[in-house]
Amino acid sequence: MKVQVRYFASLREGLGAAEAVDMPPGSTVGQLRDALLARSERHAELLARGRAVRCALAQTLCDEGQALAEGAEVAFFPPVTGG
Amino acid sequence: MKVQVRYFASLREGLGAAEAVDMPPGSTVGQLRDALLARSERHAELLARGRAVRCALAQTLCDEGQALAEGAEVAFFPPVTGG
Amino acid sequence: MARVSVQQADFDLSAEVDALRAGDGGVGAVVAFVGTVRDRGDGKAISAMELEHYPGMTEAAIEAMIDEAGRRFELRAVRVVHRVGRLQALDQIVLVAVSSAHRGQAFQACEFLMDYLKTQAPFWKKEHTSEGAHWVDARVADDEALARWGLRSDNAG
């Protein structure tokens, strides 16, 4: 199934604003992150497990256990710093 | 010694904005209030001991034990309700 | 800029806050409180509000409160404007604006100043309603609000 990945802030600067990924049905956000880590050295560095990376599914903050559906919008970004 | 008495809010409406009072040297704010109570029925009612009356000496909130000096400005008024 | 104004005229919130932080690059947070005249009190329609103060003492009392706030909190600047005279429902009554490097200090100082002002600054409100005019009673809740800051008030009590 296709999912749409979006990046913000330092992740956007390193990986671009968005990319499309094909994932097996039933995959989770964490499995998507694993798949992205394998895409390039850049991905491996910026999405590394040791880094503070937050994620959102369907524009809501989520954890990596959340299951993906066809056409899902998933975003990865650093901790937020607004206000 | 002469002291200047000022009233505010409901006390001003009942007793006027100000009056001069002659008090024995060494008098306190409380003794001034006693002297005022004896001035008229209006004074007796509005300054009665059972009522919530606040006082200030030299434009600072005070208690009735404070000693007066010649020319002192003493104010009596109800609890404050600003803001 | 003066820190305290007691005035009949209305105030402009933007202009006051702009002046408060003018040229001060250390400011990261401004908290402004605006008190306004409600159109009802105790179920009765309020047509007007009269505000009286003790000229001289009022200003000095608020100046002292601002000094105390400055000892308790990390502040950049403070501005207090309090109106007197005759006001209508929905009019602005009071502004307390505080600037600080950090929001927590600004929130605390602004609320501290309002709690202090409500119980210790010589202002008196008279409400005009459909059933006549009456002086507003002081509230025990306001003394209790001040007590949270470790300051005792027996204004209402």
Next chain:
Amino acid sequence: MARVSVQQADFDLSAEVDALRAGDGGVGAVVAFVGTVRDRGDGKAISAMELEHYPGMTEAAIEAMIDEAGRRFELRAVRVVHRVGRLQALDQIVLVAVSSAHRGQAFQACEFLMDYLKTQAPFWKKEHTSEGAHWVDARVADDEALARWGLRSDNAG
């Protein structure tokens, strides 16, 4: 009036607060928080600040926070404006304004919304200093501020 605006344009504090309480005679208290760009950070001069957001998610997240504030506090109205794009030192960044019948509720709701926004709304700040540009780090102190309201945040940590 919309409750939430994310915009490049500056905002006028008076106009926003006037609109917030327009015609609402039940309002007795307005608390407004304005966040501004400091001219120094970690001892370095800040020449500019860039603010990025997640269009759609940001607005929805703030709307949800306002709903939560409305469940916790007695509020009349809430307005949040957050700027994005390139800002200069001393520029306004964010406004959170809350109206209520009583000041205590207005102070609490405004601070609650700021603590929430700081840790849960998708905005990112990039500071430009004399030594180059860098993304601002999230602060553990902001997670702790939210924890006071019984809400857990692991944003910084």
